[in-house]
Amino acid sequence: MSNNKLLLLGDEAIAQGAIDGGLSGVYAYPGTPSTEIMEYVQGSKQAAELNIHRQWSANEKTAMEAAIGMSYAGKRAMVCFKHVGLNVAADAFINASITGVNGGLIVVSADDPSMHSSQNEQDSRFYGKFSMIPILEPANQQEAYDMAYFGFELSERLNVPVLLRITTRLAHSRSGVQRKTIKPQNELRLPSDPRQFVLLPSIARKNYKKLLVSQTAMELEAEKSAFNELIEGTDKSMGIITTGIAYNYLIENYPEHKCPYPVLKIGQYPIPRKQVEELYNSCDKLLILEEGYPIVEEMLKGYLNVGKPILGRLDGTLPRDGELNPNIVAKALGMEVVEGQPVPDVVKNRPPSLCQGCGHRDVYADLNEALKEYGTGRVFSDIGCYTLGALPPFNAINSCVDMGASITMAKGAADAGLVPAVAVIGDSTFTHSGMTGLLDAVIENSPITVIISDNSTTGMTGGQHSSATGRIVDICKGIGVHPDHIRVVTPLRKNHEENVKIIKEELAYNGVSVIIPQRECIQTFARRKKAEKKQANK
Amino acid sequence: MKNDIILAGVGGQGILSIAAAIGLAAVNSNMYIKQAEVHGMSQRGGDVQSHLRISDKPIASDLIPAGKADMIISVEPMEGLRYLPFLGENGWLVTNITPFNNIPDYPEADALMAKIKEVKNHIAIDADALAKEAGSSRASNIVMLGAASLFLDIPFEKIEEGIRQLFGRKGDEIVELNLKALRMGREFSEKNR
Numbered sequence: 102m103s104n105n106k107l108l109l110l111g112d113e114a115i116a117q118g119a120i121d122g123g124l125s126g127v128y129a130y131p132g133t134p135s136t137e138i139m140e141y142v143q144g145s146k147q148a149a150e151l152n153i154h155r156q157w158s159a160n161e162k163t164a165m166e167a168a169i170g171m172s173y174a175g176k177r178a179m180v181c182f183k184h185v186g187l188n189v190a191a192d193a194f195i196n197a198s199i200t201g202v203n204g205g206l207i208v209v210s211a212d213d214p215s216m217h218s219s220q221n222e223q224d225s226r227f228y229g230k231f232s233m234i235p236i237l238e239p240a241n242q243q244e245a246y247d248m249a250y251f252g253f254e255l256s257e258r259l260n261v262p263v264l265l266r267i268t269t270r271l272a273h274s275r276s277g278v279q280r281k282t283i284k285p286q287n288e289l290r291l292p293s294d295p296r297q298f299v300l301l302p303s304i305a306r307k308n309y310k311k312l313l314v315s316q317t318a319m320e321l322e323a324e325k326s327a328f329n330e331l332i333e334g335t336d337k338s339m340g341i342i343t344t345g346i347a348y349n350y351l352i353e354n355y356p357e358h359k360c361p362y363p364v365l366k367i368g369q370y371p372i373p374r375k376q377v378e379e380l381y382n383s384c385d386k387l388l389i390l391e392e393g394y395p396i397v398e399e400m401l402k403g404y405l406n407v408g409k410p411i412l413g414r415l416d417g418t419l420p421r422d423g424e425l426n427p428n429i430v431a432k433a434l435g436m437e438v439v440e441g442q443p444v445p446d447v448v449k450n451r452p453p454s455l456c457q458g459c460g461h462r463d464v465y466a467d468l469n470e471a472l473k474e475y476g477t478g479r480v481f482s483d484i485g486c487y488t489l490g491a492l493p494p495f496n497a498i499n500s501c502v503d504m505g506a507s508i509t510m511a512k513g514a515a516d517a518g519l520v521p522a523v524a525v526i527g528d529s530t531f532t533h534s535g536m537t538g539l540l541d542a543v544i545e546n547s548p549i550t551v552i553i554s555d556n557s558t559t560g561m562t563g564g565q566h567s568s569a570t571g572r573i574v575d576i577c578k579g580i581g582v583h584p585d586h587i588r589v590v591t592p593l594r595k596n597h598e599e600n601v602k603i604i605k606e607e608l609a610y611n612g613v614s615v616i617i618p619q620r621e622c623i624q625t626f627a628r629r630k631k632a633e634k635k636q637a638n639k
Numbered sequence: 640m641k642n643d644i645i646l647a648g649v650g651g652q653g654i655l656s657i658a659a660a661i662g663l664a665a666v667n668s669n670m671y672i673k674q675a676e677v678h679g680m681s682q683r684g685g686d687v688q689s690h691l692r693i694s695d696k697p698i699a700s701d702l703i704p705a706g707k708a709d710m711i712i713s714v715e716p717m718e719g720l721r722y723l724p725f726l727g728e729n730g731w732l733v734t735n736i737t738p739f740n741n742i743p744d745y746p747e748a749d750a751l752m753a754k755i756k757e758v759k760n761h762i763a764i765d766a767d768a769l770a771k772e773a774g775s776s777r778a779s780n781i782v783m784l785g786a787a788s789l790f791l792d793i794p795f796e797k798i799e800e801g802i803r804q805l806f807g808r809k810g811d812e813i814v815e816l817n818l819k820a821l822r823m824g825r826e827f828s829e830k831n832r
Contacts, residue, residue, distance in 0.1 A: 274674060276672060346701070444721055447746045451717075453682070454684045486683065563678075
């Protein structure tokens with residue numbers, strides 16, 4: 102490997118590829134495994150010099166919409182989030198395929214098969230297909246760079262957004278990446294058709310027909326794409342189709358990486374019909390290796406499953422769930438897998454936990470105490486560090502469904518008669534999608550107690566900027582929570598008794614209360630102190 | 640040549656610095672590298688591992704297949720044992736013996752040592768004590784890197800160069816401290832292999 106290559110995570114390679122490909126703005130909400138894309142652009146000197154927009158958005162939907170706006174203005178935009186973030190952005194995302202683009206638009210969705218840090222393992226390729234746009238799926242860090250670099254051109258040529266799908270393993274793996282020449286940013290330029298972005302039904306119908314017609318062009322693009330490759334093999338008893346990173350796990354099992362079977366390596370969708378037919382016609386059966394859902398397998402198999410055998414996740418040749426790896430693929434190929442020694446019994450599980458000294462710990466100690474007289478089972482939580490309050494020693498929360506669900510679930514439970522009902526939500530999650538739910542509760546004066554555990558950051562993903570910092574009390578007042586029932590406390594052991602008393606008072610109140618325990622995340626606090634010390638020593 | 644290494648520890652213990660130092664040394668030696676690591680929720684005091692692969696030929700998978708790792712480097716004694724199914728027959732377990740105890744059922748030190756000793760090729764080192772001797776207990780991960788360096792197909796000078804690159808911005812004093820920690824780890828392995 103030559104020295105002029107950059108050593109980059111898959112996420113970082115996407116960021117650098119986009120910057121070099123003429124990016125003018127990136128919009129994102131943090132979420133593992135996508136967070137490092139925005140962080141890389143924020144830390145990039147080149148991006149600063151090029152004045153590329155790179156602030157976090159309040160949530161994935163606002164990020165998606167801002168990116169559409171930048172595309173409308175003729176510039177190249179990228180929006181990044183994790184797979185479940187695409188659900189939040191889905192309304193705008195699906196419609197973006199109907200508006201089409203002006204400047205190139207890349208939507209990066211980072212999937213998490215095996216749920217390393219997620220609540221489901223949904224496959225974003227379904228959304229790409231649903232939206233009828235091209236999907237790019239890299240197999241390695243170099244392709245991650247190349248796809249971000251070329252994605253803008255593809256988007257502009259086909260007049261649709263392009264979905265760049267990556268999975269955890271590649272997002273968080275590092276390797277050498279060769280850069281290309283830097284492209285200039287687009288000039289500011291309005292859409293040539295002034296009605297392109299107006300989705301009134303009469304216009305949307307026209308745009309939708311255009312999208313349907315352009316499906317053929319998308320398939321032709323895929324058939325001639327350098328990211329799709331039909332690799333010859335001598336043993337025609339089986340043909341193999343891989344998508345994305347699955348190709349690596351396949352060839353890992355062969356000396357010199359030479360697989361005896363013909364392989365179709367797919368990196369650009371729609372799946373290239375010509376190459377698929379060629380492979381199918383020349384082999385006795387097909388094995389499909391794809392990370393995530395059996396999407397390609399289902400498409401090729403069809404409903405009646407007539408014709409040659411097609412093996413994959415659906416027939417049990419590969420597990421139906423979870424991430425692939427070289428051993429799972431080896432077993433599917435009928436190879437023997439020799440493992441090392443078993444894990445000794447003496448090894449115990451070590452689950453993640455709240456940091457020592459974290460303010461959320463005090464919040465749960467206070468809350469558990471205050472709720473004693475009511476019994477357990479009435480605390481609805483949200484997604485963030487504080488979700489770890491579900492585990493011992495706290496066992497303090499009873500739900501974690503999606504961003505913002507704590508307040509609305511508590512409201513629904515209160516509507517059902519579970520009073521008091523408590524919601525626990527973080528400051529970043531509150532502005533992400535808690536505010537509207539709080540408005541619902543205020544409108545009906547629902548008897549719920551909302552704890553906004555404010556650590557002034559987006560903690561779980563490593564301490565990114567939170568849109569709510571310094572604004573939570575005002576937001577709650579603005580939404581209409583009675584000022585007497587907005588209680589700001591400091592979650593420290595010495596305040597335990599006082600805080601328990603305050604929580605008890607609000608639990609007894611028959612309306613919407615908001616308690617805001619405020620103490621900075623100890624991780625960002627330590628980092629800030631270190632930086633300040635460094636600054637003072639200069 | 641190829642070195643497939645599992646780096647094991649607990650979130651925040653500095654295994655990514657070890658990976659970065661080996662990575663720099665590998666790149667400076669014109670080798671191919673892939674390094675997969677854990678981010679996000681698991682980092683919060685949970686077990687973390689990194690798959691680090693270096694080779695003079697292109698590398699296919701970001702993950703090391705089971706039974707194929709040449710080495711497990713563990714910055715605490717229990718975490719190294721967790722990845723034994725990955726270790727090849729002639730692979731080395733290089734582990735720190737100072738526990739990171741943040742769970743209620745953490746095993747007894749003797750029970751852990753007994754299991755470590757059952758691994759054919761192992762180095763068990765009190766990296767925290769050596770790091771302190773070198774000047775800072777925070778350098779224990781670099782002691783581990785030094786101990787592991789004996790079994791890497793990378794010239795020791797390249798690893799020293801990697802340390803200089805990694806810590807250069809923090810000043811000469813920090814660089815020297817870490818180089819000392821590195822050499823002490825290396826010396827321990829030379830004597831105890």
